[in-house]
Amino acid sequence: MSHEADPGHDADRAVEFMLHDHEEAVRLLERIVENLAASTSEENPELRRDLRDFIEHTRAHFNREESLMKEVGYPPLPVHKQEHDQRLEELVSFLDDLDAGVVSLNELRELFMGRFLPWYRRHCATMDAATEKFVKGQGRGSEPS
Numbered sequence: 001m002s003h004e005a006d007p008g009h010d011a012d013r014a015v016e017f018m019l020h021d022h023e024e025a026v027r028l029l030e031r032i033v034e035n036l037a038a039s040t041s042e043e044n045p046e047l048r049r050d051l052r053d054f055i056e057h058t059r060a061h062f063n064r065e066e067s068l069m070k071e072v073g074y075p076p077l078p079v080h081k082q083e084h085d086q087r088l089e090e091l092v093s094f095l096d097d098l099d100a101g102v103v104s105l106n107e108l109r110e111l112f113m114g115r116f117l118p119w120y121r122r123h124c125a126t127m128d129a130a131t132e133k134f135v136k137g138q139g140r141g142s143e144p145s
């Protein structure tokens, strides 16, 4: 059987973007963490740019994951999507609050390092891993025995 017709192989390919996206997210997150650690003032255009880059990447990534879940009929899609929506909204409001001057750099540091970052890691290790397993399992499940 050629690889093109192998459902297990197709399932592996369908989830490949997750790995690449998560690697890119780690790279973008590292920039934010370094910037937050080095910053001494709220006036930090690089930090805003890094946060905006991460938000843009994350929005596109969440859309890709949600499309995949829809495509394969993943039952916990609403729960997974709800986490995406909530956390993305929270992240956007961090940035808005920083722009509006209603949070200090220290507060942003606490929100980002203490809340967002641990959530992101946990989400990848649990919900994303479960989604990946389901998609791969579907591919294997439809393979002739």
Ligand SMILES: [Fe+2]
Pocket: 018, 022, 061, 065, 124, 128
């Ligand atoms: Fe993800």
Ligand SMILES: [Fe+2]
Pocket: 065, 080, 084, 123, 127, 128
């Ligand atoms: Fe996700």
